[in-house]
Amino acid sequence: MQLNANVPSGPIQEKWDRCRFEMKLVNPANKRKHTILVVGTGLAGGSAAATLGELGYNVLCYCYHDSPRRAHSIAAQGGINAAKNYRNDGDSVWRLFFDTVKGGDFRAREANVYRLAQISVDIIDQCVAQGVPFAREYGGTLANRSFGGAQVSRTFYARGQTGQQLLLGAYQALQRQVAAGQVTMFPRREMLDVIVIDGRARGIVTRDLVTGRIESCLGDAVVLATGGYGNVYYLSTNAKNSNVTAIWRAHKRGAAFANPCFTQIHPTCIPVSGEYQSKLTLMSESLRNDGRIWVPKAPDDRRPAARIRDEERDYYLERRYPSFGNLVPRDVASRAAKAACDEGRGVGETGYGVYLDFQSAIERLGAGVIRERYGNLFDMYQRITGENPYEAPMRIYPAMHYTMGGLWVDYKLMSTIPGLFVLGEANFSDHGANRLGASALMQGLADGYFIAPYTLGDYLANTRLEKTSETHSACRQAEENVGELTRRLLGAKGRRSVDSFHRELGQLMWDSCGMSRSAAGLESCLRRIPEMRERYWREVSVLGAGDDLNQSLEKAGRVADFFELAELICRDAIERRESCGGHFREEWQTSDGEALRDDERFMHGASWEYQGPDRPPLRHVEPLSFDYVKPAQRSYK
Amino acid sequence: MRLLLHVWRQKNRRTPGRMARYEVGDVKPDMSVLEVLDVLNEQLIQRGEEPVAFEHDCREGICGSCGFMINGVAHGGAPGVTVCQLPMRHFDDGAELFLEPWRAGAFPVLKDLVVDRSALDRVIAAGGFISTPAGSAPDGNAIPVPKPDAERAMDAAACIGCGACVAACPNASASLFTGAKIAHLGLLPQGQPERLERVLGMVGQMNAEIFGSCTNIGECEAVCPKEISIEVIARMHHDFIRASWSRRPESVPAGGPG
Numbered sequence: 001m002q003l004n005a006n007v008p009s010g011p012i013q014e015k016w017d018r019c020r021f022e023m024k025l026v027n028p029a030n031k032r033k034h035t036i037l038v039v040g041t042g043l044a045g046g047s048a049a050a051t052l053g054e055l056g057y058n059v060l061c062y063c064y065h066d067s068p069r070r071a072h073s074i075a076a077q078g079g080i081n082a083a084k085n086y087r088n089d090g091d092s093v094w095r096l097f098f099d100t101v102k103g104g105d106f107r108a109r110e111a112n113v114y115r116l117a118q119i120s121v122d123i124i125d126q127c128v129a130q131g132v133p134f135a136r137e138y139g140g141t142l143a144n145r146s147f148g149g150a151q152v153s154r155t156f157y158a159r160g161q162t163g164q165q166l167l168l169g170a171y172q173a174l175q176r177q178v179a180a181g182q183v184t185m186f187p188r189r190e191m192l193d194v195i196v197i198d199g200r201a202r203g204i205v206t207r208d209l210v211t212g213r214i215e216s217c218l219g220d221a222v223v224l225a226t227g228g229y230g231n232v233y234y235l236s237t238n239a240k241n242s243n244v245t246a247i248w249r250a251h252k253r254g255a256a257f258a259n260p261c262f263t264q265i266h267p268t269c270i271p272v273s274g275e276y277q278s279k280l281t282l283m284s285e286s287l288r289n290d291g292r293i294w295v296p297k298a299p300d301d302r303r304p305a306a307r308i309r310d311e312e313r314d315y316y317l318e319r320r321y322p323s324f325g326n327l328v329p330r331d332v333a334s335r336a337a338k339a340a341c342d343e344g345r346g347v348g349e350t351g352y353g354v355y356l357d358f359q360s361a362i363e364r365l366g367a368g369v370i371r372e373r374y375g376n377l378f379d380m381y382q383r384i385t386g387e388n389p390y391e392a393p394m395r396i397y398p399a400m401h402y403t404m405g406g407l408w409v410d411y412k413l414m415s416t417i418p419g420l421f422v423l424g425e426a427n428f429s430d431h432g433a434n435r436l437g438a439s440a441l442m443q444g445l446a447d448g449y450f451i452a453p454y455t456l457g458d459y460l461a462n463t464r465l466e467k468t469s470e471t472h473s474a475c476r477q478a479e480e481n482v483g484e485l486t487r488r489l490l491g492a493k494g495r496r497s498v499d500s501f502h503r504e505l506g507q508l509m510w511d512s513c514g515m516s517r518s519a520a521g522l523e524s525c526l527r528r529i530p531e532m533r534e535r536y537w538r539e540v541s542v543l544g545a546g547d548d549l550n551q552s553l554e555k556a557g558r559v560a561d562f563f564e565l566a567e568l569i570c571r572d573a574i575e576r577r578e579s580c581g582g583h584f585r586e587e588w589q590t591s592d593g594e595a596l597r598d599d600e601r602f603m604h605g606a607s608w609e610y611q612g613p614d615r616p617p618l619r620h621v622e623p624l625s626f627d628y629v630k631p632a633q634r635s636y637k
Numbered sequence: 638m639r640l641l642l643h644v645w646r647q648k649n650r651r652t653p654g655r656m657a658r659y660e661v662g663d664v665k666p667d668m669s670v671l672e673v674l675d676v677l678n679e680q681l682i683q684r685g686e687e688p689v690a691f692e693h694d695c696r697e698g699i700c701g702s703c704g705f706m707i708n709g710v711a712h713g714g715a716p717g718v719t720v721c722q723l724p725m726r727h728f729d730d731g732a733e734l735f736l737e738p739w740r741a742g743a744f745p746v747l748k749d750l751v752v753d754r755s756a757l758d759r760v761i762a763a764g765g766f767i768s769t770p771a772g773s774a775p776d777g778n779a780i781p782v783p784k785p786d787a788e789r790a791m792d793a794a795a796c797i798g799c800g801a802c803v804a805a806c807p808n809a810s811a812s813l814f815t816g817a818k819i820a821h822l823g824l825l826p827q828g829q830p831e832r833l834e835r836v837l838g839m840v841g842q843m844n845a846e847i848f849g850s851c852t853n854i855g856e857c858e859a860v861c862p863k864e865i866s867i868e869v870i871a872r873m874h875h876d877f878i879r880a881s882w883s884r885r886p887e888s889v890p891a892g893g894p895g
Binding site: 047050051054065066067068069070072074075084086122124125126127128129130131133134135136137138139140141142156158159161164165168171172173175176178179185187210239240241273274276277278279281282379380383384385386449450453495496497499500541543544548549551552 | 668718754765769772
C-alpha cells in the first residue's frame with residue numbers, strides 16, 4: 001500500500017493556490033453528466049453536497065436520520081475559529097496554523113493545517129452571507145471570544161448553539177439544491193458497504209431503514225462524511241446513532257485507517273450519575289473562559305463546596321500552568337482532572353468530578369453578564385443535575401468527545417481507494433494527536449465548501465470511467481455481504497440486548513484505552529475483545545424482522561463493527577510507544593507527569609491496512625516533516 | 638420510582654396500532670424519559686418482545702429527533718425541554734403515563750412512536766434559505782447587523798424542527814415552524830432580497846402538505862422546546878400580505894397562511 005500524500009511543492013503559503021491552479025477542471029456542460037454520492041449530511045457532507053450541486057454535478061446524498069438537518073454537527077456548542085484578526089489582538093493565518101500544529105502535538109501534516117487556516121476566513125464570510133446569526137457587538141460587527149488552547153480571540157459563535165446554526169446554514173443550502181433538482185436526498189438510508197470496481201470507488205450499498213430494502217447505488221465518485229467513532233466507548237458526548245460503520249466497511253474494502261488511537265477526551269462534561277446513563281452531556285469549553293477549576297487540597301474532603309475556604313482549594317490548572325491557566329488544551333485539562341481524582345480529591349458522589357466555579361466571575365462581572373454569556377448552558381446543567389450553578393459550582397468530568405483518527409487521505413482528501421473521498425471528522429487529516437476547541441466546525445466546512453468541490457473535479461477530469469450498472473458482479477457481491485450479515489444478526493438466538501454488549505465494550509475501552517494507556521492494559525484489552533466479540537455473536541438477541549424499521553438491527557451491525565475497530569485502536573495504541581496529544585502512555589511521561597513524545601521514532605502518521613478477518617492488519621507509516629513550526633515539547637506553563 | 642406506561646404500538650404505516658400497558662420499576666429521578674424507555678426496552682428484549690421504536694439521537698435537546706406526546710402534551714409539559722432532557726423528577730412516583738406519537742395528517746406514523754416529518758424538509762426547500770453559492774460572499778463584517786436584530790434572528794433560528802408545534806396544534810398547523818424560519822432570515826439584511834419570494838414559497842408548500850391553518854390558539858408556543866414566540870407567525874403573516882400586494886397574483890398561493 002502506497003501512502004503518497006501528494007502535497008504540492010513550493011512554500012507553504014503558496015501550496016494550495018498552486019494546487020488549485022494545477023488541478024484540471026471539468027467543463028461546466030459536462031458536470032451534470034457526473035454523479036457523485038455523498039454519505040452524511042453534517043457540516044462536511046451537507047456543505048459538500050450543496051456546493052457540488054451548485055457547481056452542476058448530479059449529487060445523490062444519503063443520511064440515516066429522518067432529515068439531513070439532524071447530523072451530530074448540530075450539537076457543537078462553542079464556536080468556530082477563523083484567523084480574521086477582527087479583534088486586532090495579533091492573530092493571523094500563521095498564528096492559527098502554528099497553534100493548530102502545536103495543539104495537535106506535531107502529528108498533523110503541516111501543509112493541510114496551513115490550508116485549513118487560510119480557508120478559515122472564507123468560511124466565516126460564507127456562513128454570514130447564508131444568514132447564520134453569529135453573535136454581534138453593539139456596533140453590528142461580529143463578536144469573538146477566546147477558546148481553549150488559544151491566547152487570541154478568534155472564535156465566532158452563535159450563543160451555545162454554533163454547530164446548530166452552521167449546520168442549518170449548510171442544510172438550507174442543501175435544501176435549495178434539492179429544490180433545484182441538483183441534489184437528490186435519500187434520508188433514512190444507511191450505507192453498509194462501498195462498491196469498488198476496477199480498483200475505484202463507484203458506489204455504495206444502502207439499507208432503507210423503513211422497508212429494509214438493500215440496494216446498490218452507483219456513481220463516478222463517493223464522498224464519505226460520516227463523522228467520528230467516539231461511540232466505541234459507549235458513553236460519550238456523541239449522539240447515540242453516531243457510529244463507525246461507513247468508514248469501517250470502507251476500510252475493509254481497502255481504505256487505510258490512520259491513527260485510530262488518537263481520540264479526544266473533553267474536559268468539561270457532566271459527570272456520570274448512574275448505571276442507566278445513556279450518554280454524557282458536554283458543557284461547552286467556553287465555560288473555562290470565566291469558570292475556575294478546582295478540587296479540595298485535602299483528599300476525601302466531603303464538605304460542600306461553599307464550606308471549603310479559598311486557601312483549602314487547589315486551583316490546579318492555574319497552579320500547574322500559570323500562563324494558560326484554565327484555558328489549557330483539552331488533553332492537558334482532562335488528564336489533570338483525572339490525576340486530581342485519582343489522588344482521592346475528586347468531588348461529587350462518585351468521586352469522579354471536579355468543580356467549575358463561577359463565583360469570582362459573578363462577583364467581578366455580575367450574574368447578568370454571566371447569564372448572557374452562558375445562560376443556556378447553565379439552564380441545561382440545572383435541568384440535568386437539579387443543581388443551580390449560579391449558587392454552587394458545577395461538577396464536571398472528562399468524557400469521550402472526538403476522534404482525530406479516521407480514514408487516511410491525501411492532500412486532496414482522497415483515501416487509498418481512488419475515487420473515495422473522506423471529509424470532516426471521518427478523515428484523519430488536520431488535528432494530529434489532539435484537536436483544539438472550535439476547530440472541528442472549521443475543518444468540516446473547509447473540507448465541504450472549499451476543498452472537496454475542487455479536488456473531486458480534478459479527479460473526475462483526470463479519470464476515464466467505464467460505464468457500469470447495478471448488475472455488475474461487484475454490486476451483487478456487496479449486496480450479498482450485507483444481506484448475509486443481516487441474516488446472521490437476526491438469526492443469533494441469544495438473550496442479551498445489543499446495548500448491554502456495547503456498554504461492556506465501552507467500559508473496557510474507557511478503562512484500558514481511555515485517558516491513560518499502558519502496554520499491560522492494552523494487551524489485556526486485546527485478549528478480551530475477541531472473547532467478547534465471540535460471545536456477542538453467540539448471545540446477542542436481535543428481535544423483529546429485516547424488512548421493517550428495526551432499530552435493534554441497526555445498532556447490532558454498528559456494534560459488530562465497533563468490536564473490530566476497538567481491536568485496531570488498541571493495536572495502534574500499543575505500537576505508538578510515546579505519549580502525544582490525546583494518546584497518553586503511562587510509560588512515557590516527564591518527571592512532572594507531562595506527555596513525553598518520541599520524535600525520533602514516532603514523528604509519523606500510522607495507517608493500517610486491512611488484511612482479512614484472519615490476518616492481523618499491516619501498519620504503514622507516513623513520515624511527517626516540520627519545516628515551518630519547529631517541534632518542541634508542548635508547554636502551556 | 639415505579640411507573641405505569643401506556644405506549645402506542647404500531648407495526649407499520651399500514652397496520653392499525655393500539656396502546657400497550659407496561660410497568661417499569663426502579664426508575665431513578667435523574668433518568669430522562671428516554672432512559673426509561675431504554676430500561677423498558679431492555680425488559681422487553683429479555684422477554685423476547687420487540688422493543689418500542691422511538692426516534693432519538695443527540696439526547697441533549699438540539700438535534701430535534703425525539704418527541705412524542707406524554708399524557709397529551711408534546712414533550713411532556715416541562716418548559717423548554719425535549720423528552721430526551723425531561724428528567725423523571727418532573728413526575729410523581731407511581732405516575733401513569735400515556736405515550737403517543739405526534740398526531741397530524743402531514744406526519745404519518747411509521748412505527749410505534751416514529752413519524753415521518755419529511756414535510757418540514759420540503760417546506761424549507763420551498764424557500765427557507767438565502768441563495769449564496771460558496772465563494773461569492775463579501776467579508777463577514779461588510780454588512781453590519783444591529784445586535785438586537787441578530788439576537789431576535791437567533792431566537793427564531795433556534796428551532797430544532799422537532800414537530801412539537803404541529804403535534805400540539807388542534808389544527809396541526811406548521812405555522813410556528815415556518816414562521817420561525819421566515820423570521821430568522823427576514824430579520825437579517827442578508828435575507829432581504831428573497832424575503833417575499835421566500836414567504837410565498839414556504840406558505841404555498843405548507844398548504845400543499847395539508848398542514849392546517851393558524852387560528853392563534855398558541856399551543857405551539859406553549860410546548861416549543863426552544864420557546865419560540867408566536868410573534869414569528871405574525872411576522873409570517875405580515876410578510877405574506879406584503880408579498881401578496883407586491884407580487885403577481887399567480888405567484889401567491891390561494892388561502893394564504895390561514
